[in-house]
Amino acid sequence: LRRGGSAGGQKGVRSIIEQLGTDRFDRLRIGVGRPPAGWDAASWVLSKFAPEDRPLAQRAAEAAAEAVRVWEAEGLEAAQQRFNGLDLRESGGP
16 A cells, blocks of 8 residues: 555556546555566566466455455555555465
């Protein structure tokens, strides 16, 4: 979770900034890791999850939904403290 900032190379975020005319909006990001050797970043980000990665993707979606609930109920800072840096590969959940 982040308040404002640049697109950081993300074309979709860049498009939103261009449409809004500002980078001053809150955002939620779900990381998908680095692309394997031989993949370009766009192809990696837009590819389907491998079957073995689907449980992790499900946990990420569930954590993101919970983060949005906390964000709405308690504010961005509370959600950031609880969810930023969360590594679902190790913990298994929020």
